Amino acid sequence: MRRATTCSKIAPWGLALLGSVLLMGPAPALAKTDITFWHAMQGVLAERVGEIASKFNASQGDYEVKVVYKGDYPTTLTAAIAAYRAKQPPHVVQVFEVGTQTMLSSGAVYPVYQLVKDNGVTIDWNDLIGPVKSYYSSGGNLYSMAFNSSTPILYYNKDLFKKAGLPDRAPTTWAEVESDAKKVVASGAKCGFSTAWPSWVLIENMHGWHDQPFADHANGFDGLATTLKINGPFGVKMLELLARGSKEGWYTYNGRGPKAEANMSAGECGVFISSSAYIAGLTRAAEGKFGWSTGSLPHMDGFPQGNSIIGGATLWVMKGAKPEEYKGVAQFFKYLASTENQAWWAGVTGYLPISNAAVKALETSGHYQKNPNQLTAVKQMNSGKTTPNSQGIRLGNFVSIRDAIEEQLENVFAGKKTPKQGLDDAVAKSNDILKEFAALYK
Amino acid sequence: MKRAVFRNRWLPYALVAPQVAITLVFFFWPALDSLRLSLYRSSPFGDRLIYVGLANFEKLFADPAYLRSGVTTFVFSFCVTFVGMAIALLLATLANAKIRGLGIYRTLLLWPYGIAPAIAGIIWLFIFHPSYGILPYLLSFVTTYQFNWFLKGWVAMVLITAAAIWKQFGYNLAFYLAGLQGVPESVLEAASVDGAGPVRRFFSMTFPLLSPVTFFLLTLNMTFAFFETFGLVHSVTQGGPGDATAILVYKAWKDGFEGLQIGLSAAQSVVLMAVVIALTAFQFRYAERKVVY
Numbered sequence: 001m002r003r004a005t006t007c008s009k010i011a012p013w014g015l016a017l018l019g020s021v022l023l024m025g026p027a028p029a030l031a032k033t034d035i036t037f038w039h040a041m042q043g044v045l046a047e048r049v050g051e052i053a054s055k056f057n058a059s060q061g062d063y064e065v066k067v068v069y070k071g072d073y074p075t076t077l078t079a080a081i082a083a084y085r086a087k088q089p090p091h092v093v094q095v096f097e098v099g100t101q102t103m104l105s106s107g108a109v110y111p112v113y114q115l116v117k118d119n120g121v122t123i124d125w126n127d128l129i130g131p132v133k134s135y136y137s138s139g140g141n142l143y144s145m146a147f148n149s150s151t152p153i154l155y156y157n158k159d160l161f162k163k164a165g166l167p168d169r170a171p172t173t174w175a176e177v178e179s180d181a182k183k184v185v186a187s188g189a190k191c192g193f194s195t196a197w198p199s200w201v202l203i204e205n206m207h208g209w210h211d212q213p214f215a216d217h218a219n220g221f222d223g224l225a226t227t228l229k230i231n232g233p234f235g236v237k238m239l240e241l242l243a244r245g246s247k248e249g250w251y252t253y254n255g256r257g258p259k260a261e262a263n264m265s266a267g268e269c270g271v272f273i274s275s276s277a278y279i280a281g282l283t284r285a286a287e288g289k290f291g292w293s294t295g296s297l298p299h300m301d302g303f304p305q306g307n308s309i310i311g312g313a314t315l316w317v318m319k320g321a322k323p324e325e326y327k328g329v330a331q332f333f334k335y336l337a338s339t340e341n342q343a344w345w346a347g348v349t350g351y352l353p354i355s356n357a358a359v360k361a362l363e364t365s366g367h368y369q370k371n372p373n374q375l376t377a378v379k380q381m382n383s384g385k386t387t388p389n390s391q392g393i394r395l396g397n398f399v400s401i402r403d404a405i406e407e408q409l410e411n412v413f414a415g416k417k418t419p420k421q422g423l424d425d426a427v428a429k430s431n432d433i434l435k436e437f438a439a440l441y442k
Numbered sequence: 443m444k445r446a447v448f449r450n451r452w453l454p455y456a457l458v459a460p461q462v463a464i465t466l467v468f469f470f471w472p473a474l475d476s477l478r479l480s481l482y483r484s485s486p487f488g489d490r491l492i493y494v495g496l497a498n499f500e501k502l503f504a505d506p507a508y509l510r511s512g513v514t515t516f517v518f519s520f521c522v523t524f525v526g527m528a529i530a531l532l533l534a535t536l537a538n539a540k541i542r543g544l545g546i547y548r549t550l551l552l553w554p555y556g557i558a559p560a561i562a563g564i565i566w567l568f569i570f571h572p573s574y575g576i577l578p579y580l581l582s583f584v585t586t587y588q589f590n591w592f593l594k595g596w597v598a599m600v601l602i603t604a605a606a607i608w609k610q611f612g613y614n615l616a617f618y619l620a621g622l623q624g625v626p627e628s629v630l631e632a633a634s635v636d637g638a639g640p641v642r643r644f645f646s647m648t649f650p651l652l653s654p655v656t657f658f659l660l661t662l663n664m665t666f667a668f669f670e671t672f673g674l675v676h677s678v679t680q681g682g683p684g685d686a687t688a689i690l691v692y693k694a695w696k697d698g699f700e701g702l703q704i705g706l707s708a709a710q711s712v713v714l715m716a717v718v719i720a721l722t723a724f725q726f727r728y729a730e731r732k733v734v735y
Contacts, residue, residue, distance in 0.1 A: 074699065074700045075699075078699045078700075078702075081486050081487055081488075081702070084487055084488075085487065085488045102486055102702060105485070106485070106486065106487040106489065107487065107489045108487045108489070190573065191573075246593075252590075253590075253592055253593055254572075254573070254592055255592040255682075256680060256682065257680075259592075262573065262574070263573050266573060266574065268573060397701055397702060397703065399700050399701060399702070400697070400700065400701035400702075400703070403696070403700070403701070406682070407682065407684050407685055408684075410592070410593060410682055410683035410684045411683075411684045413593055414593040414594060414595070414683060414684070416684070429507075433701075433703075436483070436703060436706075439483060439492075440483060440484075440485050440490050440492070441485075441490070
């Protein structure tokens with residue numbers, strides 16, 4: 001009885017909705033060709049995306065890029081998939097790096113290198129910085145348009161360092177992170193050391209940074225990966241250090257995703273690791289409250305030097321649109337790829353400049369003298385060695401694998417499992433996920 | 443039951459048609475599609491569809507994480523339903539007393555129901571947050587124990603249970619208040635004359651008379667805890683820490699929409715559907731017999 005009443009309350013709304021859909025009818029024909037661009041940027045970053053699209057729209061008269069915010073990264077990807085299955089995909093969709101293999105295997109994308117070639121546009125792909133190019137290329141060809149790339153860097157709170165009697169410099173090794181964090185906690189701070197994006201920073205990047213394999217088949221670049229390698233000696237040693245830190249109180253786990261950034265922004269943490277794109281947020285949060293600076297990722301003694309891995313997202317072109325619309329997409333990408341726009345984008349967001357020309361432009365304009373912290377990530381990537389272990393990670397269903405890893409990290413930090421046990425369990429679960437993915441595309 | 447009489451034969455059908463259409467489109471269609479997809483291994487973009495029979499279900503029931511999620515869900519639903527209803531009944535009994543400013547109390551008590559689960563989650567997140575929450579701050583004066591629910595599963599569980607109870611509280615209260623007002627005073631007075639104290643009166647007279655309301659709320663709260671708490675979990679704990687708060691509906695969503703394992707997710711929704719059908723059937727069949735209408 002009661003259920004019927006609730007439904008009858010909904011019914012008129014349903015009808016009204018149906019009515020309004022019918023009333024809208026087809027949109028009037030426009031002189032300009034519309035290009036739909038779905039993105040996942042929030043706050044200041046969303047404003048910047050809107051800015052670059054409207055600048056492109058103003059720069060020519062044939063195409064109109066319509067920017068639509070679709071929610072966070074997973075939501076945007078899911079929305080694009082649903083739209084593709086309903087045969088109404090957007091022209092361009094921003095997909096985060098962990099979705100790369102899913103997109104490559106999908107058969108639903110129009111590779112960017114081909115799009116550009118088919119439409120007679122030239123973009124100098126060779127000028128892209130190495131890690132970005134390798135991450136998003138397959139067989140030497142770029143499949144998606146590099147857009148926002150970042151890499152983790154180390155941040156430290158100068159005020160807390162001073163209070164703890166520490167010198168004003170970033171720790172460069174894990175041994176230093178430990179001793180600095182201990183001193184910061186001893187001087188009364190709440191959190192000695194913490195990181196955002198636990199799996200990306202502590203597992204994925206630490207493996208790349210120390211030239212250790214994350215998965216087989218060169219992290220999935222030489223074929224579909226089937227086995228994770230993170231429960232080797234390095235992974236266990238890394239996690240043992242952090243588990244001990246959590247127990248001793250100098251390392252604080254502050255949640256998944258960017259959650260821990262709230263603690264750093266509040267001035268609670270001495271040492272912190274997060275994406276280089278956090279520079280913009282921290283600048284705003286710390287203004288007038290505390291001083292901070294950045295440094296390269298810390299190194300663990302006894303292991304070789306690799307490189308840090310990029311994160312962020314790229315723009316994918318979906319199949320199913322008209323040729324003249326693709327022409328517009330190619331023009332838009334050409335506009336995005338220009339040195340001027342690349343330098344502008346990196347300068348206002350804190351993302352990495354993704355072409356060598358843009359790096360140079362930012363150097364010569366004196367941007368890095370004014371914003372030295374933005375140079376940290378660039379210097380870090382240039383100082384590292386890009387090897388098969390650090391060119392990136394390409395896994396099917398990577399989102400679920402990250403979840404599986406973070407679940408186990410939480411169990412380890414809570415003292416419920418030993419580091420080895422936690423990593424073994426994460427590997428077992430991930431291998432199962434990879435097997436499921438491989439079964440689809442065999 | 444009074445039989446309504448329509449002169450036109452088709453009018454009654456026309457009147458229920460929109461309702462039927464909505465039920466078909468929004469309930470039966472998706473349900474049947476889940477049933478179909480649960481038998482396949484499907485690629486995210488739908489270009490590959492491999493028939494696997496019951497493999498998704500086999501995989502599900504062989505997965506200890508899924509069974510853990512089932513236990514978590516039952517503990518959670520049980521707490522939300524029983525603790526929530528008990529508190530609502532207690533406060534409804536108090537709010538039913540003739541006191542000054544009753545209208546204001548009642549209005550205030552009903553408020554939480556007007557808040558979406560996701561927003562309720564955020565409010566509780568602010569209260570519980572290990573670094574800026576008011577509760578951990580106050581507790582820090584009493585104990586040195588760290589209530590960090592990013593790491594401690596039981597704290598996270600208490601947090602979402604409390605938030606769910608709070609969120610559903612106004613609804614339960616409204617029904618109990620209405621139920622209490624339907625209890626005839628003469629019956630209670632007669633009991634008083636016979637020498638029954640307030641507690642005896644409550645358990646022997648009021649509570650049995652409220653049983654239809656209790657029964658209705660039981661079904662509704664169970665369904666609420668099973669399904670509608672998704673927004674809460676999604677906005678506060680994301681199923682963590684570990685998988686301490688990964689209730690079934692959240693896991694089904696996560697495996698399907700984040701993990702893009704559509705077949706596996708469909709199998710989970712089929713299981714959920716079966717559980718809810720069974721629960722509802724069970725309640726109507728057995729619990730209703732004890733109900734005094």
